[in-house]
Amino acid sequence: MVRIDGKVRRRPEGTLNPDLPTGEVEVYIDEIEVLGPAAELPMPVFGDQEYPEEIRLKYRFLDLRREKLHANIMLRGRVIDSIRARMKASGFFEFQTPILTASSPEGARDFLVPSRIHPGKFYALPQAPQQFKQLLMVAGFDRYFQIAPCFRDEDARADRSPGEFYQLDLEMSFVTQADVFDAVEPVIRGVFEEFADGKAVTPKFPLIPYAEAMAKYGSDKPDLRNPVIMQDVSEAFRGSGFKIFARILETAGNAVWAIPAKSGGNRAFCDRMNSWAQGEGQPGLGYIFWREGEEGGAGPLAKNIGPERTKMIADQLGLGVGDAVFFVAGKPKDFVKFAGLARTKVGEELGLIAKDRFEFCWIVDFPMFEWNEEEKKIDFSHNPFSMPNLSVEEFLALDANDHDKLLAIKAIQYDIVCNGVELSSGAIRNHRPEVMKKAFAIAGYPEETLEEKFGGMLHALSLGAPPHGGIAPGIDRIVMLLAGEENLREVVLFPMNQRAEDLLMGAPSEVTAKQLRELHIRLDLPKK
RNA sequence: GGGGGCGUAGCUCAGUUGGUUAGAGCGCUGCCCUGUCACGGCAGAGGCCGCGGGUUCGAGUCCCGUCGCUCCCGCCA
DSSP: EEEEEEEEOOOOTOOEEEEEEEETEEEEEEEESSSSOOOOOOSSSOOOOOHHEEEEEEHHHOOOOOTHHHHHHHHHHHHHHHHHHHHHTOOOOOOOOSBEEEEEEEEOOOOOOEEEESEEEEEEEOOOSSSHHHHHHHHHEEEEEEEEEEOOOOOOBBTTTTTEEEEEEEOOOOOOOOHHHHHHHHHHHHHHHSSSSTOOOOOOOOEEHHHHHHHHSSSSHHHHHSSOOOOOHHHHHHTTTOOOHHHTTTTTEEEEEEEEEEOOOOOHHHHHHHHHHHTTTTTTOOOOOOTEEEEEEHHHHHHHHHHHHHHHHHHTTTTOOTEEEEEEOOOOHHHHHHHHHHHHHHHTTTOOTTTTTTEEEEEEEEOOOOOOOTTTTESSSOTTOOBBBBOHHHHHHHHHOHHHHHHHOEEEEEEETTEEEEEEEEEEOOOOOOHHHHHOOOOOHHHEEEEEEOOOHHHHHHHOOOOOOOEEBHHHHHHHHHTTSSGGGGOSSSSTTTSSBTTTBBSSSOOOHHHHHTTOOOOOOOOO
């Protein structure tokens, strides 16, 4: 680190360098001083050379000197500024909620903080300010937001930081789902338009019911940049010469879905997809493709089902010479995830994905309950505090044994999805204690359990709660998309590694015996 | 907790069918050059081939185990 005093001058003719931002000037040095000597760096700080995460994280302060990461972090700051300004301009007010709070029994694993004053008792770091923001609504603050830190002791993913992350947490009183959308969508769209760097942003986020998303895209977080849309083609295979599928279709509820692959009409591609599927643990991936001179369709399936049925499939999917189609068969619930992967794979392999876009949608109408096959009972399928999409009277009148009817109930719950990334989820909250009691009863929890675990919340709701709802877009994921990064660590200042270790600060770390004594804690470590 | 990939110089990587002394580029050190700007030239240092065990006359290479990093599943609003 040096200090240089001197005069900035124009470079002499012939030494100008238009490739450099400073290529027209130079400094004539009068004096130079070393302010902080530097040893050899463990990693160079220029260029886009890739380095192992371990070194990058251990020397994060060097990594942050690099242009890309520096720009990402600066972008993050500007995005947060923009979000905050947009929220305030929409009449939201920013609040701070506690970091040391109580452990909550549902959801993710808590980070616990032992209490010195109360031996044997623990605080927990909030998984989200969920209960506080609902209490704010009860308290009469009708438009809350916060750039809120959230703490969850769960395993990491590339798009999920271990330990902690940030949400744009917001909540509103006296609102419907549509009111929340009208408040949030302009903020998210505005921020993306502001920082999209020329990429197109969905002008009006379409609403896609959960069931439709699963049927068309095989995912509740579809990447709409991928034009591939799946269809049910069971009728083309029912009773056909392709016995494997014909037999599967004899079981009620089973189906055959088609994944169309425009421009994939060659054997090399179809074989590659088939081996990919086998690598994914599937028996294989049936296909038909069409090429010049074989308009009746090529591949083993086409031969088995004959030209008429093959044409039926081509017509239904709008496919022709040069195209291919893949099939998955069985119980949709079991194969839908793989079908979604195959759809993504087709899009990627054939270069069908429009990379220069931010494609948004709302996923709505999530099922309220789901069937737990192992325990043979009804479970909450997502958040137990969402309002069911029924009138209070209808919901209270439900028969807890009418499984078909219960499983068809939707919750007023919604996600924002962008380019296949789940950006946020929210809900209209269940603000009626009697509805909550009924919902928990359906899921098999006695009233005492509800009372014991959520008594405070329940009590608050019983003292005059407005209908309210909100959402919580993930800040890190927003910045990740805007920065064009695949990994959250590229948009976080001091991230932990996948094992939730901070290699720079050395966290987590052992503490002294004295500290433990003060906290009345004795360690009982696993034997190794 | 489970599965996949990776692990060779400070960094990025190569390393044949198992064969003698493990290489390259960048970086680093010294010297030379001095209108260069990813300068150039000469010379040089730097290796527990992640670790442990096994097979073999011989292992960076094959096998088993283990550790680390990473991606995914489980988990997670």
